[in-house]
Amino acid sequence: MDSVTLMKSFLEPESIALIGVSRQSGDGTNVLKNLLSYGYSGKIYPVNPNAEEIFGVKAYPNVRDIPDKVDLALLLTPRMTVPEIIRECARKGIKSVIVVAQGFAEADEGGKTLQQEITKIAAGSGLRIIGPNTFGVANAFKNLSTSFGALWKMKKIPVGTIAQSGFLFANIPQSMIVGKAVDLGNACDVSFADVLEYFEADPDIQLIAIYIESVKDINRFITVARRVAKKKPILALKGGRGESGLKLALSHTGSVMGRDEIWETVFKRCGIIRVEDIDELDDGIKTFLSLPLIRGKGLAVITYPFACGVLAVDACQKYHLELAKLSGETLEKLARLFPPWLSLGNPVDLTPPGFISGKDTKEAFRIILGLVLNDPNTDAVLFCVPSSRYGQIYAYSEIVNQYADEFSNKAIVGWFYGFDPYRESAIKYESKDKVAIYPTLERAIRAISRLVERYKFLNQVE
Amino acid sequence: MDSVTLMKSFLEPESIALIGVSRQSGDGTNVLKNLLSYGYSGKIYPVNPNAEEIFGVKAYPNVRDIPDKVDLALLLTPRMTVPEIIRECARKGIKSVIVVAQGFAEADEGGKTLQQEITKIAAGSGLRIIGPNTFGVANAFKNLSTSFGALWKMKKIPVGTIAQSGFLFANIPQSMIVGKAVDLGNACDVSFADVLEYFEADPDIQLIAIYIESVKDINRFITVARRVAKKKPILALKGGRGESGLKLALSHTGSVMGRDEIWETVFKRCGIIRVEDIDELDDGIKTFLSLPLIRGKGLAVITYPFACGVLAVDACQKYHLELAKLSGETLEKLARLFPPWLSLGNPVDLTPPGFISGKDTKEAFRIILGLVLNDPNTDAVLFCVPSSRYGQIYAYSEIVNQYADEFSNKAIVGWFYGFDPYRESAIKYESKDKVAIYPTLERAIRAISRLVERYKFLNQVE
Secondary structure, three states: OOOOHHHHHHHHOOOOEOOOOOOOOOOOOOOOHHHHHOOOEEEEEEEEEOOOOEEEEEEOOOOHHHOOOOEEEEEEEOOOHHHHHHHHHHHHOEEEEEOOOOOOOOOOOHHHHHHHHHHHHHHHOOOOEEOOOOOEEEEEEHOOEOOOOOOOOOOOOOEEEOOOOOOOOOOOOOOOOOEEEOOOOOOOOOOOOHHHHHHHHOOOOEEEEEEEEOOOOOHHHHHHHHHHHHHOOOOEEEEEOOHHHHHHHHHHOOOOOOHHHHHHHHHHOOOOHOOOOHHHHHHHHHHHHHHOOOOOOOOEEEOHHHHHHHHHHHHHHHOOEEEEEHHHHHHHHHHHHOOOOOOOOOOEEEEOOOOOHHHHHHHHHHHHHHHHHHOOOEEEEEHHHHHHHOHHHHOOHOOOOOHHHHHOOOOEEEEEEEEOOOOHHHHHHHOOOEEEEEEOOHHHHHHHHHHHEEEEEEEOOE | OHHEEEEEEHHHOOEEEEEOOOOOOOOOOOOOHHHHHHOOOOOOEEEOOOOEEEEEEEOOHHHHHHHOOOEEEEOOOOOOHHHHHHHHHHHOOOOOEEOOOOOOOOOOOHHHHHHHHHHHHHHHHHOOOOOOOOOOOHHHHHHHHHEOOOOOOOOOHHHHHHHEEEEEEEEOOOOOOOEEEEEEEOOOOOOHHHHHHHHOOOOOOEEEEEEEOOOOOOHHHHHHHHHHHHOOOOEEEEEEOHHHHHHHHHHHHOOOOOOHHHHHHHHHHHOEEOOOHHHHHHHHHHHHHHHOOOOOOOOOEOOOHHHHHHHHHHHHHHHHOOOOOOOOOHHHHOOOOOOOOOOOOEEEEEEHHHHHOOOOOOHEEEEHHHHHHHOOOOOOOEEEEEOHOHHHOOHHHHHHHHHHHHHOOOEEEEEOOOOOOOOOOHHHHHHOOOOOEEEOOHHHHOOOOOOOHHHHHHHHOO
16 A cells, blocks of 8 residues: 555544543543544544443444444554454454554563564554554544544644654644644554655645654655655654663654764755754744745844844854845945944844934834845845834834735744733734744744755755 | 942932933933833933923033032933033033943944043043943832833842843843843943942842853953852853854944853853853743752653653753652652553653543642652652643642742742643743743753752852
8 A cells, every 4th residue: 555545544534433432521531522523524433342322423342343444443442452453453444543552662571562463463464553652643634633632723734743752743832733643653563754655745735844763664764755855844853862862762662773963864864854942843834834945145134132133143153044245235225324433234233223313213124124135145134123012113014024025035034022922023923924933033043044954955055 | 439339329329310311202212201101219300402391300401500419420412422521420520421322432443432532531530431332221129221212111020130232231032021230332431340249239139140242351250250150140141152243242342352162161160150042041030030959960850741751851961961860769659650561760751640540640740740859869850741721630830839839949840832822821830939931841951950050150069
């Protein structure tokens, strides 16, 4: 079975058997109750020998008693029961099984043996397994989630997530996005490469985010990831960097590959963008969904407090970003806004036009942003200004969005200085998905550097 | 004049002359209007030859026309007028002058000459200068700010800020705190050491935050900073790390010292905690004002999604933090909550008690947190759990705060997984200033490492 057909049976099933689903609703931890509340439109077959029906849905004592075809079986029973139930699923003709239970290769010797046993059953029967030790799959486009934890909200965003953890399974922490997601758990069978190939062909998905601790078939992973990365950005968060982390990853998903340096090479070779932390997954999604790729020839910084310019330059050095050398023409035009004794350059200080030359600060910002965007030596602009919470003089969102339309090949990003607890300012600036605002100055610079990184990968620039 | 008396004249003046203050109110950029709105209780003398009164306050054509004693003069006039006005201030017997204007050593050759000239006038007359190129001072305890930019709010927090920039002058970006603050600007006269000595003796101040690009008298800086750091934590953000940053810092405040490695040594020798970015200033203030210092013998991690444990361990390695080796007694008691096949350790996974052993997750959290805090091998605990926005099962703030009372010598910090846009969860946890919640997992770990760093400095542990 090709990966697309395979993964469709997991992510777009027309019928699901919930084997071992409880009659209790718990704290939003009942997958049947969750599926009903999401509005999943496929058929649901609860399997529980102690119930005639659960939440109004007819239940069956055993999977073999289900009268219809079942695309996907979700196994919610304890580990010892899993091999026999998988055999029953195979006999029933079910091709796709998610094994939720913990207690396999990540646990004790008995668990390792159990995992080998179910892998063998799968190989012998043609049935495929996601897991064990997994939350399963989620697909906002089908109102589907097999996680026993209720999702706060489902959102049809063009992001596909693959994680060796329920943690990033169906949502990146801060943004709680969903799109489509697969938790591979111990990955005894279905692998990163399988899901990558599905997302590669999926018109709903524009960007792929992965949380990875290890892979079994590294060669296939590299081949597939490199091909997919040429079509869609892949962001990877690697868990288990150092020795102790690696050891822990071993106890988590029961497998391990090697030192972090090897991973660094793998990611680079594949054109996978390795993010530094969880938050960069959030940032990266915004970055690649709203900004153009850039060659990295030059960043211009417009800053209200000049010290932010100094700190921005420090961050550029850290992330190997070039500051733009503004053209003579730009500097000449800028000079009209500034007192004659000020040596003009990049970063451009927004203070003097407002406070020394007596120009309106908002108008000065409009002119300066236009000039640096027009400069042939810039392909990105970072502005650091007080948040709009300070008042209308700093409410530049319309100005910035107009320029974003006009200069669609340049990346315009911002960072706000000052208290903005509800992200009020940021939301206005980002409302057209053409400008990105980052919570910190360093994260803004880092995001721009990722646009350059991807540009270089796609254009094979070293 | 000793530093305390000197700085009192700047930060606690009983009378201020505002020389060159405008009759226009501008966009909240009129310092007189601002002072009146803050409720500053000292005497204010606007000096403006074109006005009889400004905003209802009697104005004087020249500083010499003011009939009373003036503690502090704020010079708001253009650079060329500054030397003559300083001479007039000296003749009037004013001891403390803030020079706001730009266009001195940070600008052109003419500016350098001007700065030398005013420094010479000061030295000859005994008058002292803050600036030029500065916002001046702020003191929430006196409802005073000399910044022409209106402060969003004044807060009497025990934090003293010293910055070579208006940027961090009176507020750390996200938290907009004030306390007391000095913007040294080009620092032609009053220096970091002067303000450090004032904060050293100030009972209102418990922690000092500085933004530094350079100092002139490095020996005095080291002597004073090392002494002050033994009494109060000093957090430093250094602007101008690399070559280009240094060059820019030069153009910003007109002075430069040396390579970043030298600064690293200076900070270390002084026991100054060097923060990595602006956000760590925010974090650091919370860290040192609400958590106990710890020896760093062991961090325990309690995590709901286990992958967060893996990432926490990676962050511990980055910040040289030891994971606690839980005692046999703790592990034995923990085992009662977990299935027998699970190998228990640190991080402690909160998932199995809730989902496998059928225990209530909240109760399991209460028991586990108590056990790890009781363990003699821990002195800090990090918990990574879904935010309370998910529901009452994750609302652990009462549990955590009760333990914070009981185990006041251990640092308890948290990070929330999931959408919490209004920091609702964090605010509840932090309401008693005994627990700190950080916006990212890495920042939580970094904060704990700073507690250890300071403990080691104070106890001379290498």
